[in-house]
Structures are given as structure tokens and as C-alpha cells.
Amino acid sequence: MTAIGITTSVPSPARAATAAARRATRLRLTVRGRRVLAALAALPVVVALSAAVLGGGAALASRDGGAPAGSFQTVTVAPGDSLWTIAEEVAPDRDPRDVVDDIVRLNALDDVVVQAGQSLAIPAEYDGGR
Helix, strand or coil, X not given: CCCCCCCCCCXXXXXXXXXXXXXXXXXXXXXXXXXHHHHHHHHHHHHHHXXXXXXXXXXXXXXXXXXXXXXXXXXXXXXXXXXXXXXXXXXXXXXXXXXXXXXXXXXXXXXXXXXCCCEEEEECCCCCCC
């Protein structure tokens, strides 16, 4: 026995409606539409960059604030002195590296080179011998 199948070439109404819906919903963007879409996509980036630029280092410490009076003592640098020798004199029982770091931070120094006659603030926690 042989089975014969019959197929129709006419699509069902549901398939015809689906195919028509696919063709009808195709989105076409004009050049202006693409530009608007690109601008909207870039807007969060522009806002974030603007905030970063306008904030521009607000979180950085300023050198204007300074330490409160009484939280440090003042030392004048003698000829031949370095921060290391000053640190050893004002805190002989402490690690000089930590003391030098505290002095640099308190005085907002750019480097560890000091000049004779320069006045330095020494943290009051060091009961130095100077």
C-alpha cells in the first residue's frame, strides 16, 4: 500500500497574518533617527565625564586646611640636617621611616629635601630632644 499526502500551497490565514505582521513591523531608521539614538546612548557617558571634570579633584586633600594648633611643635632645620636626622632626634625610639613619613605629610612636602633655616612642623606625639 502506498500513502499519498496532499499539501496545499495556500498558506493558512494565521500564517499569512504572521508573515504580514513581520513585514509591517520592520523598523527603518533615517539618518536623523540614527543620530538621535546615538546621542541618547552617549548621554550617560557625557554626564559621567562632566561630573568628573567639574568635580576635578574635590576629594584631594588641600594644603590650606593644616593641622590644629597644639597638635605639632615647630623645628628649624639646621645646616647639614636631613629629615632622617631630624626624625632620629625627635623620636629616637621610633622607626625613622615612619617619623619622616609623618613629617612629610604634616608639612605637605613634595619631596624629602629640606633647606637650612626651613621651619618644619613635627607631630606632637614625638617628644623630641630638639
